[in-house]
Amino acid sequence: KAGVTQTPRYLIKTRGQQVTLSCSPISGHRSVSWYQQTPGQGLQFLFEYFSETQRNKGNFPGRFSGRQFSNSRSEMNVSTLELGDSALYLCASSLESPGQGNYGYTFGSGTRLTVV
């Protein structure tokens, strides 16, 4: 059974550019969430999607956006990149259905974004 797949693994972008990261969840998982990990702020929740709808959103500026497709694959986009956006971006998927509790999330290996 394939795990959570994130592409690309590494990315270097220039300030002001935009970037799109991709996440393919485990087959059958409909919930996908995104996290940003930096040495200073640690692991911070970005947003979560369930059945193509954003269910939760963290405290990030509007430059950070995401979406989920009908096959549960998800993308996140960061526009007008800043140096501070350099981070490891982790995606996680779960079998969870709303109201059914939290069965735990399986994380991908992440995309390491460097903004120069």
Added chain:
Amino acid sequence: AQKVTQAQTEISVVEKEDVTLDCVYETRDTTYYLFWYKQPPSGELVFLIRRNSFDEQNEISGRYSWNFQKSTSSFNFTITASQVVDSAVYFCALSEGRNQGGKLIFGQGTELSVKP
């Protein structure tokens, strides 16, 4: 407000020593979930355990054990007879309520170094 505190930033032990990683959480919800994840140098977060707020039973899995105490809002993790392969960063996380799904609130992590 919800919060997870891992007071130990770094721990260094010699192989075969027992080590306990502390986790203290804050939440106003009566329904919540607690997790431990391991992050090896590869970056992927590896799920170790999930515990819901109604289940205070301690759990043992091989060399790993977890002690959940609601009275002190703690969910500590003990590794018995540590091994070099246990070296990693360990994160404790909290998810509130049945519909908060993938919104995990992480502690700052404890970096465990096991020396031969």
